[in-house]
Amino acid sequence: MSKDRRYFIKAGTMDCLSLLVKDSPASSSQTLNKVVNKNQMSKRFLGSGNHRIEVSSLGLGCMGMSFHRSYIPDRDCSIRLIRKAYELGVTFLDTAEVYGPFTNEELVGEAIKPFRKHITLCSKFGFDIRDNKMTGALNSHPVHIRKVVEASLKRLKTDVIDLLYQHRVDPKIPMSDVAGTVGILIREGKVRHFGLSEAGPESIRQAHQVQAVSALQSEYSILTRDPQKNILALCEELGIGFVPYSPLSRAYLTGYINERTCFNQANDNRHTLPRFQPEAVIANWGIVDILTRYGNERGYTAAQLALAWLLVQKPWIVPIPGTTKTAHLQENTGALDVRLSERTWSELNEEISKIYITGARYASPPTH
Numbered sequence: 001m002s003k004d005r006r007y008f009i010k011a012g013t014m015d016c017l018s019l020l021v022k023d024s025p026a027s028s029s030q031t032l033n034k035v036v037n038k039n040q041m042s043k044r045f046l047g048s049g050n051h052r053i054e055v056s057s058l059g060l061g062c063m064g065m066s067f068h069r070s071y072i073p074d075r076d077c078s079i080r081l082i083r084k085a086y087e088l089g090v091t092f093l094d095t096a097e098v099y100g101p102f103t104n105e106e107l108v109g110e111a112i113k114p115f116r117k118h119i120t121l122c123s124k125f126g127f128d129i130r131d132n133k134m135t136g137a138l139n140s141h142p143v144h145i146r147k148v149v150e151a152s153l154k155r156l157k158t159d160v161i162d163l164l165y166q167h168r169v170d171p172k173i174p175m176s177d178v179a180g181t182v183g184i185l186i187r188e189g190k191v192r193h194f195g196l197s198e199a200g201p202e203s204i205r206q207a208h209q210v211q212a213v214s215a216l217q218s219e220y221s222i223l224t225r226d227p228q229k230n231i232l233a234l235c236e237e238l239g240i241g242f243v244p245y246s247p248l249s250r251a252y253l254t255g256y257i258n259e260r261t262c263f264n265q266a267n268d269n270r271h272t273l274p275r276f277q278p279e280a281v282i283a284n285w286g287i288v289d290i291l292t293r294y295g296n297e298r299g300y301t302a303a304q305l306a307l308a309w310l311l312v313q314k315p316w317i318v319p320i321p322g323t324t325k326t327a328h329l330q331e332n333t334g335a336l337d338v339r340l341s342e343r344t345w346s347e348l349n350e351e352i353s354k355i356y357i358t359g360a361r362y363a364s365p366p367t368h
């Protein structure tokens with residue numbers, strides 16, 4: 001085992017262990033009012049060896065500020081929110097060409113101008129977009145990847161993307177071509193690190209052989225535990241960091257959604273997802289009840305426990321909750337202050353494991 005890899009495991013394990021303590025009930029005011037400044041937010045490593053990246057232990061998903069989460073806030077509010085996140089120590093920002101499309105990268109590019117060099121900027125390619133609309137097709141053709149990266153760099157107002165993900169595996173293009181193209185972009189200095197999203201084991205191995213993969217970004221939360229089947233073990237084996245997207249299960253785990261919740265159908269994918277149909281929302285509610293009960297007894301919110309649950313799974317996991325609200329951002333950073341004993345986590349897991357999850361996460365499963 002390389003020295004770097006040993007360090008990756010050791011450093012990360014320490015970080016994870018620090019979240020496990022004897023139960024000491026914290027008052028909710030302690031948890032919610034704690035001011036976290038940039039120097040205080042802990043860091044984690046995604047990946048190992050030369051391809052590892054040090055990032056803040058929580059990231060910020062910026063998608064919802066422009067796309068798929070109903071109402072789009074005023075642009076200045078979102079810029080202030082992103083800057084507030086930086087002030088709080090969140091230096092791992094997630095966007096993609098397709099969010100908007102394009103407008104989210106433009107927003108993020110504007111917001112990060114004052115501190116671009118001090119953050120890890122992530123974007124993604126892989127969808128076919130024509131006349132400002134997604135065609136529904138995938139496109140990871142090497143020529144297309146290069147075009148997308150040039151356009152993303154302009155929108156992000158930067159000369160390098162720190163972590164570039166393939167958004168979805170494109171079955172038409174061999175993974176070796178995709179990884180090879182990103183490898184060239186890395187050698188040209190336009191990209192620093194390579195990531196995949198929702199890729200299956202075979203694609204991950206193929207990609208990693210050609211160009212080291214620093215992070216896999218896939219859906220993972222208490223409600224969507226699929227990566228525990230075979231993906232997390234593979235990431236550990238290969239030294240690839242894991243970035244859970246939709247870590248709050250698109251707001252469901254916060255308790256803010258119910259069976260009557262109305263989504264803005266023109267800009268929200270949740271009304272199309274089986275798990276957001278009224279019967280599934282009701283059937284899965286036991287999970288929210290458990291999080292709320294454990295949280296209320298200890299001074300944490302359901303959202304904080306849902307994020308902390310991810311953080312204790314592995315030291316190289318870095319969730320990227322999305323929000324359009326400063327108060328939610330502040331609340332979410334409080335997940336780093338959650339301290340539960342190993343025993344309490346196992347009791348919570350035991351209760352959660354008894355709940356059968358109703359409804360698929362997507363109407364048609366992503367390509368692998």
Ligand SMILES: NC(=O)c1ccc[n+]([C@@H]2O[C@H](COP(=O)([O-])OP(=O)(O)OC[C@H]3O[C@@H](n4cnc5c(N)ncnc54)[C@H](OP(=O)(O)O)[C@@H]3O)[C@@H](O)[C@H]2O)c1
Pocket residue numbers: 060061062063064069094095167197198217218244245246247248249250251252254256303320321322323324325327328329331332
């Ligand atoms: N790779 C991929 O295919 C993929 C897919 C989806 C998402 N992503 C990335 O992952 C990020 C996060 O995913 P997501 O937005 O789908 O899901 P999420 O982070 O699980 O949930 C976001 C939703 O939760 C709400 N929320 C956040 N904090 C809250 C709190 N403390 N209390 C109550 N509500 C709260 C937000 O509403 P408010 O605005 O009201 O706070 C928003 O509607 C995205 O921004 C994007 O960068 C990647």
